[in-house]
Amino acid sequence: MSSESGQMCYCCSQKSFEACCEPFLLGTAFPATAEELMRSRYSAYVTKNVPYIMETTSPKFRKYYSAKSILEWAASSTWISLEILSASEKRVKFVATYLDGNGELTRHTEDSRFEKIGDRWYFRDGN
Numbered sequence: 001m002s003s004e005s006g007q008m009c010y011c012c013s014q015k016s017f018e019a020c021c022e023p024f025l026l027g028t029a030f031p032a033t034a035e036e037l038m039r040s041r042y043s044a045y046v047t048k049n050v051p052y053i054m055e056t057t058s059p060k061f062r063k064y065y066s067a068k069s070i071l072e073w074a075a076s077s078t079w080i081s082l083e084i085l086s087a088s089e090k091r092v093k094f095v096a097t098y099l100d101g102n103g104e105l106t107r108h109t110e111d112s113r114f115e116k117i118g119d120r121w122y123f124r125d126g127n
């Protein structure tokens with residue numbers, strides 16, 4: 001199993017990685033809420049799990065995102081923290097703080113929209 005057991009989750013939930021985002025990233029469980037999906041996608045950026053980010057993007061919206069640019073962003077950034085500002089059933093507003101490729105501290109604020117297809121949550125878009 002994971003060599004990182006006991007480690008706190010990347011998404012700043014104060015839970016262990018194993019009890020939080022890891023099962024979602026491994027595909028052994030699926031997020032039950034939009035907020036859980038949002039958190040797991042942040043953890044996917046931190047761990048550079050681009051397939052997870054693509055798979056959890058709504059099939060209708062996937063064409064607007066490129067695996068290459070996601071990987072470039074994920075890999076060139078040093079992820080510091082995630083803060084959820086507000087969450088409702090289908091929307092999550094958050095701030096992701098990271099050092100960009102030039103080492104500059106950046107706060108990315110986004111209001112993300114999510115949708116449920118079948119029993120799975122997907123990211124739609126954000127602004």
Ligand SMILES: [Zn+2]
Binds near residue numbers: 010017039040043
């Ligand atoms: Zn987490």
